């Protein structure tokens with residue numbers, strides 16, 4: 199007769215009975231921080247739905263509609279019955295279009311076999327981290343993910359849930375929130391598994407120049423020869439099309455010395471106003487790039503299979519047929535960046551570098567810490583000791599939603615993120631309310 203140990207379906211011995219405390223959530227998820235960007239975006243939406251006159255600058259979401267040709271491509275595919283399972287990483291035709299785009303526009307030496315289409319950039323990042331990081335063996339130090347901060351709030355939790363340890367590199371507003379090659383060199387150890395870079399940056403709204411990225415690539419190439427042979431660069435380029443500060447977007451994965459160890463992540467959400475569609479992709483290069491993408495395919499195959507099948511023609515249309523619409527949106531973001539920068543420069547106590555890419559301003563609001571808000575909209579004034587206090591008070595008393603900067607890491611704790619993917623009229627009204635709020639601080 200089989201024993202309980204040999205037969206997993208046999209009743210558990212008494213010692214394995216559920217412990218006191220009852221039903222629970224896994225520790226790793228119970229301890230995970232909820233996304234503050236998603237939280238403030240949802241709160242603003244809920245308050246609006248309740249009839250409050252909320253001006254939301256919370257969501258990193260273009261206010262434009264998806265270009266009609268893209269919608270039409272999906273509608274046509276749906277009507278044609280393109281409603282069945284597809285290859286996990288995407289249909290070959292769409293992967294080919296993405297590979298050609300990456301080669302032509304970004305100079306990344308990739309092929310259709312090096313592409314993994316996913317349910318959004320966040321999904322690609324999650325899957326990539328699961329494929330890169332190992333959990334430490336007992337007594338072993340964890341593998342490290344180097345993250346310049348402030349960084350988008352989801353990086354750290356995604357690295358940590360994969361078993362990695364986040365090693366932050368600090369930046370500041372005076373340096374446009376950018377790291378130097380020396381800082382990167384110092385941060386790399388034999389435990390470094392991945393280096394994350396996001397240019398244009400969410401939440402900072404600034405960009406690295408091609409020369410700066412090439413200098414960081416040289417540090418990686420050198421470290422890979424000595425200290426960190428297993429080091430991979432994860433380059434998040436979701437905002438590549440939204441640039442307006444005179445700096446050209448550059449893909450670090452195009453640098454030949456590090457192409458094979460670079461995974462480029464991108465998606466359709468921001469450039470093509472397709473946030474709700476949930477479409478992202480990752481691209482590798484060379485033998486290791488193929489190995490990594492194949493591993494991502496194994497995980498995605500156990501996780502999501504393919505993304506919504508009838509969106510594939512829409513992806514191809516977005517990539518190849520919307521240049522005019524993308525340019526129009528870029529120009530609108532450029533104009534808004536100019537307006538918000540000029541307005542923020544006059545807000546007492548705010549310090550904010552000029553946005554050069556993406557659609558975020560990230561002012562330092564810490565000059566107001568230690569003050570008390572005036573109260574408003576039926577709520578009492580409150581003590582402001584943090585960016586979170588500042589944003590909570592602003593939302594409650596003025597119905598203006600910014601995202602508090604703490605969870606972006608580093609000096610983000612002194613900042614508030616403003617997404618200016620909204621009309622100029624809303625920007626002006628919102629900053630008027632901020633000025634009223636600040637004038638009432640005591």
Ligand code: GLU
Nearest residue numbers: 233235236256257258400
């Ligand atoms: N990426 C956007 C943002 O930062 C959407 C929400 C999220 O995924 O964090 O606001």
